Each structure stands twice: as C-alpha cells, then as structure tokens.
Amino acid sequence: MIRLTNVSKIYPLSGADSVTALENVSLSIREGELVVLKGISGSGKSTLLALIAAMTKPTSGDVVVAGRSVAKLPDRFASDFRRNTIGMIFQKFNLLGDLSAIDNVTLPLIPTHESASDIKERAYRILKSLGVKKRLGSLAKHLSGGEQQRVAIARALVGDPAIILADEPTASLDRKLTLDFVEMLKTMKQSGKTIVIATHDPLFFDLGIVDRVIEIDGGRLA
Secondary structure, three states, X not given: OEEEEEEXXXXXXXXXXXXXXXXXXXXXXXXXXXXXXEOOOOOOHHHHHHHHOOOOOOOEEEEEEXXXXXXXXXXXXXXXXXXXXXXXXXXXXXXXXXXXXXXXXXXXXXXXXXXXXXXXXXXXXXXXXXXXXXXXXXXXXXXXXXXXXXXXXXXXXXXXXXXXXXXXXXXXXXXXXXXXXXXXXXXHHHOOOEEEEXXXXXXXXXXXXXXXXXEEEOOEEO
C-alpha cells in the first residue's frame, strides 16, 4: 500500500545552509497494517507522513502510495489524491476557526458529487460517536483543545479513506478519549484500513492491534 525507496528530504535554510529531515529512508507498509512511528520531536516522523500524503515532495527517492507514484505529483492532482485516498489527522488540528465543527468536517467532501444532506448525515454520525454532538454548531475557535482534536479526527474519517495518517492524534485528549480513539482504531483496522501513526505516547507501543513500531532517529530508521 505504501512504499518509500531511498527517500531523502532536505529543507534549504538561508544562504547555503540546509537541514536534513529524512535521509535515505526505505520502508514498505502492507495494506491493512497498523504501523506506529516512534521518535523524539524533530526526528522526521511528521515529514515522513507529509511525504506519504503528497503534502511535500522528496528531495530524492520515490514514494508510491496505493500503486501511484506521488513523489512528483503536481499540486492540483495531489489534492484529488489526498481527498480520495488519505485521511489526515494533524497535530495542530488545522481547523478553520470561523467555521462550525460540522462544517469543518464536511468541507473536504464538498467537491464530490454526494448530496449535501448525505454529507451532513455522515459528519453528524462521526461527530456523535466522538462525543461532540452538542458542539456541532459551535465555531472551531470556540472549542476546547480536546474538542478540536476530535473534530480533526472526524474530518479525517468522513471520506472513508483507505489510508489514515495521524500525527500525534491523542496529544490533546484525556485518558478516556484516548482509549475511545484506540477503540476507533480497532474498528478501522478490522475494516481493512492502512493506518500510520506518528506518536511519542507509550500507550501505542504495546497495543495488540499494532503490527509494527518503527523508530526514527535523526531522519533515519533506527
């Protein structure tokens, strides 16, 4: 489902300086696998997720996702690829503050041919299951951190993507909501979704549903 071959990502800085986020990484993830990326902040976990989601392009190497090379995918095609294939849970939520919770969730599906009522109903069901039923009409900027994270999770799931990428998905959740999220992961894995989670939460390192824990250290697979 996901294959990285000799992938490096170098970010240029001012002048001739640069920082290497990933160096010569090769990695394969099978369809239906749940993989956890482990590493300290700045180790390259988020960059790896961004490459899989075609949100950034590698400096060198190839990234193939669901049979499609996305390493050099033009931006206009990358957006369609993400909408049809990837559900992304961002560490900093990336919600639109002046839109309601339910509008943030339905927004990724607006370019599709589904009816507005069907989209709203799907978003409602997911938000209800995440415990945000009473805040559907509240602006995202007025939600607590935990509520914003749950809305971000709902947005990632609403399109029923084949691949779920999560960057520190439980960072703003309390213990109960974290365990609720784990239950959702179990359901998603049972339905055949491929899941990649970047986290430093030790809860995920020993979960029975996790197929592999991969450590990243200094941009390399440890």
